[in-house]
Amino acid sequence: MKYFLLLFISVQVAAQVTTKNKKAIALYKRAENFRVRGQFDPAIELLIQAVKKDRRFEEAYWQLGNIYQAKGNWNLSLSAFEKGYAAALPLRHKDYFYAIGCVCLRSGKYEKAKAVLEKFLAAEKTNVKKTAQAQVWKSQADFALEHLRDSLNYQAVALNDSVNLFPMQYFPTLTADDQELVFTVRHGSAYSDEEDLYFSQKKNNRWQKARPLDNLNSNYREGASAISADGHQLVFTVCGPSGCDLYESRKTGTQWGKPQILSGAINTKGWEAQPSLSADGNELYFVSDRAGGLGGYDIWHSKKNEKGEWTKAVNAGSPVNTPFDEIAPYIHVNGSNLYFASNGLAGMGGYDIYVSEKDKEWGKPMNMGVPLNDCNDQYSFAVTGDGTSAFFSREEGGN
Numbered sequence: 001m002k003y004f005l006l007l008f009i010s011v012q013v014a015a016q017v018t019t020k021n022k023k024a025i026a027l028y029k030r031a032e033n034f035r036v037r038g039q040f041d042p043a044i045e046l047l048i049q050a051v052k053k054d055r056r057f058e059e060a061y062w063q064l065g066n067i068y069q070a071k072g073n074w075n076l077s078l079s080a081f082e083k084g085y086a087a088a089l090p091l092r093h094k095d096y097f098y099a100i101g102c103v104c105l106r107s108g109k110y111e112k113a114k115a116v117l118e119k120f121l122a123a124e125k126t127n128v129k130k131t132a133q134a135q136v137w138k139s140q141a142d143f144a145l146e147h148l149r150d151s152l153n154y155q156a157v158a159l160n161d162s163v164n165l166f167p168m169q170y171f172p173t174l175t176a177d178d179q180e181l182v183f184t185v186r187h188g189s190a191y192s193d194e195e196d197l198y199f200s201q202k203k204n205n206r207w208q209k210a211r212p213l214d215n216l217n218s219n220y221r222e223g224a225s226a227i228s229a230d231g232h233q234l235v236f237t238v239c240g241p242s243g244c245d246l247y248e249s250r251k252t253g254t255q256w257g258k259p260q261i262l263s264g265a266i267n268t269k270g271w272e273a274q275p276s277l278s279a280d281g282n283e284l285y286f287v288s289d290r291a292g293g294l295g296g297y298d299i300w301h302s303k304k305n306e307k308g309e310w311t312k313a314v315n316a317g318s319p320v321n322t323p324f325d326e327i328a329p330y331i332h333v334n335g336s337n338l339y340f341a342s343n344g345l346a347g348m349g350g351y352d353i354y355v356s357e358k359d360k361e362w363g364k365p366m367n368m369g370v371p372l373n374d375c376n377d378q379y380s381f382a383v384t385g386d387g388t389s390a391f392f393s394r395e396e397g398g399n
Helices: 022-035 040-053 058-070 074-087 090-106 110-123 128-147
Strands: 168-174 180-186 195-203 221-227 233-240 243-252 272-277 283-288 298-303 326-331 337-342 352-359 379-383 390-393
Touching: 022 040, 022 058, 040 058, 058 074, 058 090, 074 090, 090 110, 090 128, 110 128, 168 379, 168 390, 180 221, 233 272, 243 272, 283 326, 298 326, 326 379, 337 379
Parallel strands: 168 221, 195 221, 221 272, 272 326
Antiparallel strands: 168 180, 180 195, 221 233, 233 243, 272 283, 283 298, 326 337, 337 352, 379 390
8 A cells, every 4th residue: 555645856857958869849739738747657758758859868867857756666666866966967866866865775785875865964064954854764764673683572473364465455443352454445556546444253263355444445445444443433535526524423332323533633624534532432632733733644533521622632742743744543452552653753765663551651662673664664553452363554566
C-alpha cells in the first residue's frame, strides 16, 4: 500500500530551457501539460522522446526524475536525476544533491545518500526548510548504516485469503481478546477509489471471510478506525467533500448504531483521521494537521470527562511529535505503549514504526528495527493484547 505524502520535489523551470532542439522543446511542453494534471504516464512517454532528441536536455531529465519519484519508482528516478546532474550547470547542482539524496535514501542506498546529502548541506546557505529536511534524511542514512544488520527476531506472515481479498487492505484494529479484526478496504489501487470498513472474526484459530460493516459504510470514504477492547465502540474516519472527520458508533447486540460525528473538541476545519482508543474507550489518540501542532501531521489526544464527553484535544507534544509528520497511532491495551509511524525521527528512511513508553510522560520513541522497518513506508501497526504479535500492512507485488 502507498499512503499519502509521496514526496514531490519541484523547482520552477526557467522560461528558457537549455536545449536548442525545437522538437525536444515541443515534446517537453506537451509533457508539462500532462504532468501538471497528474497524468504521469503520457508525460513520461513524451519526456523520454524529448531526451532522445537531445541527450543533454537537463530540464526533461529533471521532470522525469520528479515523476518517477512521485510514482515511487526510485531506481528510474535516480537514473533520470543523475543524467540531469551530468547535463546541469553548476548553479543547479545543489538541487540535484537534494533530489538524489532523497531518492538514494528511499531506495536503501544509504552510503550514497549520506555522501550526496553532505554535499547539499555544504552548498545550501539560505533555504532553512530544505536544510532541515536534508539533516533529517542524513540522520536516517546514518541510523540505517549503523543498524542495518541489527535484524530483530520478527517473522512476517501474510494473513489468509479470507482477509487479504482486496486490491488494498490496511489500518487494522483489534479487540482486546484478539478475536475480531476491523480494517479498511480500498476497492481499487487509485487514491480516489472507494474505501469501506470490513471486519473478520477468528474461529478455530482461523480468520473468517471478511464482511463489510454495511450500516457504517456510505457513499463517502470510510477510512482508519479504532475499536474498543470490548468490541462495542468504534471510532472511524469519514472523508467527504469537506475533508476528513472522526465519527463514533456503538454496538447493541450485533448491530452498530447510526454514526455520530464527534464534537468540535475533536474535529476542526483541519484534517482529522486515524483514531486509536484506549482499552476502556475513555482516551482517544488521532492524527490532525490543525494549527497549533509541531509539524505537518501530528498526534493529538483527548480524554472523556465525568459526563462521558470528549474534552478538547491536546497535542501529544515532543518527543512523540516532530516538525515533520507523525501518523497512525496505536495505543496498546496496557495504556503505556504508544506505537506510531514517523518520517521525522532517526530511522531507515520514509515512515518507520516507533514505540514510546509512558512513565507519567511519553518517553523517547524507539525505532522498531529491521526487518519490520526498511527504506519503504511502514504504518498501521496494531499489537495484540499479550504483546507478542502485531498486525500491519505493507505493499507486496503491487498490492
